[in-house]
Amino acid sequence: MTQPDSPDTLQRQLAEQRYIADDTVATVAFLAIAMRRPLLIEGPAGVGKTELARQLAAACELPLIRLQCYEGLDESKALYEWAYARQLLYIQLLKEKVDALTDGATGLREAIEALARHEDAFFSERFLLHRPLLQALQTPEGAVLLIDEVDKSDPEFEAFLLEFLADFAVTIPELGTVRAATPPVVVLTSNDQRDLSDALKRRCLYLYIDYPAPELEESIIAARVPEAGESLRREAMAFIREVRALDLRKPPGISESIDWVRSLGALKLETLAGPRLRYTLSALLKHHGDLRRAIDALTPAP
Amino acid sequence: MKRLMADFAATLRSAEVPVSTAEVLDAARAVETLDPLQRDLFRITLRATLIKSQRHHAVFERCFALFFDPEGAPAVAIDAPAQAPDDAPPSPPEELERRWRQQEVLSEGADAAEEQLQEALREMLDRGDPRALELIRGLATGALRDVPQEAREGAFTGLLLLGRRLQAARAVGRLREALRRFAEATAAERPALEEDAQRWLAARERRLDEAEALLVDDVRARATRTFTAAERQGLRGRNIVELYLRDRELLVEVMQRFVRKLATVHSRRLRRRRRGQLDIKRTLRASLRTGGAPVRLEHRRPKRRKGDLVILCDVSGSVRAMAQATLAMIHALAGLWDHIRVFAFTDDVEEISERFAHHDPEEVLRWVMEAPLFSAPRPSNYGRAFRRFEQRYGRLLGSRTTLMVLGDARNNGHLTEHHLVEGWQRRARRVLWLNPEPATAWDTGDSEASAYRPFCTEFRACTTLGQLEEFVAQLR
Incomplete structure (x- = not known):
């Protein structure tokens, strides 16, 4: 490292x-x-x-x-678990060997003792799920x-x-x-x-970590979505600020902003002024009510 | 370094920020890994190691400024009074002036230096003399000028300084109290206070603000707002409405504590019984992995039988405060119900559930406490409001619904329509009614408590914070 x-x-x-x-x-x-x-x-x-x-x-x-x-x-989900299925499978496949181990034993107790001596083989790293x-x-x-x-x-x-x-x-x-x-x-x-x-x-x-300050957010977006041009980025940042000023259930975080600016790029939009804007907003807002509110308040009618 | 950290931690603790010894050692170690001469690095490091909740960040920043920045903080506006000659008190009515001089300022438990401070403050108050302000600053901070440079590096200076400022802040507090009593007495004697007398009082008030700003009131006002057990007990006995009107900030703060506590207790309650009956099907399926031996028993998750809650709150006049406090608490317990619908009423009903459901708890609290709940406040008319509720939302009440009414049942002489409540009780699981008035006030004047009471599963007084807490805690 x-x-x-x-x-x-x-x-x-x-x-x-x-x-x-x-x-x-x-x-x-x-x-x-x-x-x-x-x-x-x-x-x-x-x-x-x-x-x-x-x-x-x-x-x-x-x-x-x-x-x-x-x-x-x-x-068992976070640390380790024994691979039961695998252990059973091995026992099935190696039945003969197991029989051989307990072959000479007379009586149950002795058989168990004989088997127990080889217990390690089944509780070893091999059968551990990490x-x-x-x-x-x-x-x-x-x-x-x-x-x-x-x-x-x-x-x-x-x-x-x-x-x-x-x-x-x-x-x-x-x-x-x-x-x-x-x-x-x-x-x-x-x-x-x-x-x-x-x-x-x-x-x-x-x-x-709080929502980033505007300048920081702009540099983050510039770094993550370099394909978006400077003017579009500026426009997008101003728009996001307006969206956050609305009374929303979940104001967009930085990862939503990045997604959204990316989606603008994918649609090859040069500016936010067009009628397409409203269809891109679902990348930014993830609640129906929020989306409605933003569309009503901030986008031109189609 | 460890000594310094320990002293700083003591300051934080005095501001009710929990800091453990392990964290102090951590902080000392962390500071050694970094270049401590970089101020910001130093601050960030201390914050990351000592403060474990964003709620305490603001307090930390203030304590840090006080502790490591002894010169920085108070240099704000030493000549503020000189700057603003307009603020000089207008030649006050002589009588007021004379009586103010006779006004006693209490100073329990103050030592000589503190009394000196207090006198100086009063002097400034009376004359608006900028030099007086300087004197105070000298007293609060300058006493340390003589300390040799090396010693000042140490934490001791910081603590001493903090102590001095707290003293000064306390003195300002006492003066303010004295001025308030004085103003009250004056107002009681002369209901219509002359304009220049009012100005006289206002100017003094302003000077105190200045002094306070200079003396870092923040530390006193917020950081050291500690509640002892006795005070806490006292708070529970406080009347909600009165707190709401007098000291809303305190109410919000107390509510925040209650709400946090409730949320934690409640989540524990839900967790306690997570295991249900044995689930044979899933156990058999799981046993396949172990060759048919049921090594792992699978339990059914108990279905939580939650009900719905419908709250109807009177938001006129004095009920408002209680309604708000209750709503804030209910919000913290939102998980107890599948759906919560909230309606505000005066003489008509309005649904406010959406706002209630949307924000995070701290914000709902703020919204509930401050925003107007109803678009057009009118005197309440329970009969009409209940009729409208029945017409529009009556179908909400079913066998799984708890209906909660928050109101004082003061109906201004209108029709009570209590038969509606009777019907609700039949249809709903239960009807709970919280009345902000103590039982002794029921049925006095236009209160119709007795008209509604027989039809409620529970009808209780909820006057103090303690009563409210008790009610909410046993709610489910």
Whole structure:
């Protein structure tokens, strides 16, 4: 891996990957890498929380391992699981060998003892399904582990994460403790659906990404959608500002803005003045009511 | 460095921001990884390590400015009074002036320096003398000028300074209180206050504002707004309507706390019973993976039997405050119901559900507390409003619906139409009525509480914050 040596370096690297980070984002992300502290990112949807993790992985040249949280997510989906089907299949195929093992045994107890001596063969790495958290520990050069939307998971899972993040080690009863060779860079994102526990927050660095300031947003769009001309971009930015000023259920975030400007490019629009504008807005607004409102207020009648 | 961090953390804690020791150590470590001479880097680093919620960012910024920027903050407008000669108090009515001098300013628990400050402030207040302002600033900050340079680098300076400013801010607060009492007394004596006397009072008020701005009132007003247990208890006993009229900001703040708490408690309640009956079908299917042995039992997710909620709130006059506070709380519990419909009424009914459903909780709270809920406020007419509701929305009430009425049942002598409520109770799951007036006031004047009460599953008084909290907490 390559580790950036200062926030400025990181900021430049990210910019090369066309991710525009302001000073706060760059500094905190740098600290997360340098100190190997988990980074908790909060902010409204579509401001680039997940994208930041992806770009950090690219900047550090580490693989990105992603764990999407949802209600009901448990350890067997997040950490590891025994591959039961495979174990059974092997037993079926190797029936003769199993028989041979227990051949000399007289009585049930002895047969079980004989078999138990070979239990290790079935509870070994071979039959372990590696889920994201375990993968992140076992990648020798380290990894960027993205735990997305952690606020959607259950409190029990959060408590489990706590243990995991504290020492980057996991105990599998049959195998022993797996410790990370290189601790992964952990990024957690949350949409603030509920308050995370204080204990979890305490272990993390905290970064809040808000809707970007107009200049920042313009440079982000310029970087991500270079094919859009400058005049169109200007016009689009002004339009987005007007849209955000409306009373909307979900004002467009930066990712919607990028999509929308891209869609303008795909339609080869040179200006927003035409009647087509209203059909492009569905890239920007994802609620029927919002769309109606924006069309009524901001676009010319067809 | 660790010492410095610990002191800064103490300042944050005094502003009700939770900061743990582990975080302080983190901050110290993080600062060592970076070049601490870059101010912004330093600030961002501290924020990322010490503050774990966006809600605390503003407080952090203020504390940071105070702590690490001792000279920066108060340099705002030292000669403000001189700048604005128009603001000089108009030659005040002599009598007012004389009586003001006799007005006592309380100063419990103040030491000599603090009293000195207070006197100086009063001096400025009376004369509008710019030098007085300078004196205060000197007292608040300049006392530290003599401290040797090396020592000033340390955190101690920062803390001391903070303490001084808080003292000064407190003194301003006391003066303001004194002025308010004075103004009230004057107003009580002379209901029609002469114009120049009013100006006299206004000018003094303005000077206090200036002094306060100079002394970083923000720290006092917001950061250190801490509620002790006793105060919290006191708040629960406070009358909602009175709080709404007197100190709306405080009400919003208290509500925010309640709402946060409710949302957390409620999500726990829903989670507790997540497992339902054994699901044979899914268990069998899962057992195929293990060669037919049911290693993993699958449970059915219990279907949440939620109902619908229809809220009818009287938004005329004094009921409004209670209705707003209740709506804010209900919003925090929106997950308890499948659908919530909200109607505002005075003498007609208007649906306001859409606004209610759309925003995030903090914003709804703000909207509910501040926006006019009804386009044309008129005196309430329960009978007419109920009739209109029955005609237009009566079909909403079914066996799964809870109807909640928020109102004082003061009907201005119109028809009560209580038979409608009787019908609603038959059709709906239940009818709950919250009355912002205490039970002693029911049926006095034009209150028709008794006409409606027999037809409600529950009819209760909801006067104080505590009563409201209690009601909402057991709602489901």
